[in-house]
């Protein structure tokens with residue numbers, strides 16, 4: 001659905017994107033993660049047609065974005081990193097203004113505005129002025145503004161930045177609920193968010209795609225050793241049988257070790273008093289730090 005082909009973007013001497021090629025499939029939620037300054041927002045702004053690449057291009061549904069196709073732009077809903085909202089109008093008036101810009105008919109507007117305001121939980125406040133809204137309410141309003149014309153490609157730049165855990169969760173659930181049958185690109189610094197939302201994730205660093213894959217695939221990338229947490233009744237007895245198994249640390253009645261599955265099997269046969277064994281799986285945060293250090 002979205003294909004970036006050798007996209008380079010330079011700002012003077014600075015190369016923000018360096019020969020970036022990637023494909024985002026129809027109806028998937030694709031996450032972009034990477035350190036500050038990695039080029040995430042630059043990429044997103046190129047996809048939305050706000051910035052032009054220095055070289056290379058992006059195809060959306062096989063249409064070259066360099067064509068500056070107004071119909072194509074109408075198929076995109078963009079939530080910017082810092083949504084600049086007009087403060088004076090009411091939430092309803094603001095959304096109506098953008099619906100008019102997109103040529104949404106009056107009936108369709110009323111129907112969609114009600115649906116979206118209800119979905120984000122702002123329906124009762126739709127007639128309040130934007131200036132009276134809290135940060136979280138403004139972010140929710142920015143979603144309504146971005147989606148009022150029923151776009152099929154949704155591009156969200158850090159949708160939950162600076163929001164409290166409950167508001168962030170309601171926004172994530174909204175994205176999941178709303179994104180069925182849509183293609184979604186989401187930039188985030190929150191690894192649990194990427195894990196929770198995304199079908200696939202691309203890791204950007206210094207304007208380059210370091211790797212991409214499902215959250216599960218990325219986690220196996222850095223699984224160099226098997227780490228197990230062994231719950232024991234009597235640590236003394238088990239320690240005697242550890243032999244070559246490397247102890248990482250003791251945590252109360254648990255021993256964290258690094259070993260192969262074979263060594264673990266032998267330990268199980270030879271030791272009494274093992275109550276449980278848990279395999280420790282790396283988190284996406286571990287992956288992020290490993291790949292972008």
Ligand SMILES: Nc1ncnc2c1ncn2[C@@H]1O[C@H](COP(=O)(O)OP(=O)(O)OP(=O)(O)O)[C@@H](O)[C@H]1O
Pocket residue numbers: 011014015016034035036037038039040041042043081
């Ligand atoms: N309009 C601009 N003029 C000059 N340099 C820019 C411009 N926009 C971005 N850059 C530079 O391009 C690089 C990538 O910036 P970008 O905003 O894409 O990063 P990001 O990955 O979105 O970072 P963050 O996580 O902080 O939002 C940075 O070095 C930034 O300073």
Ligand SMILES: [Mg+2]
Pocket residue numbers: 040041042081157
């Ligand atoms: Mg950014």
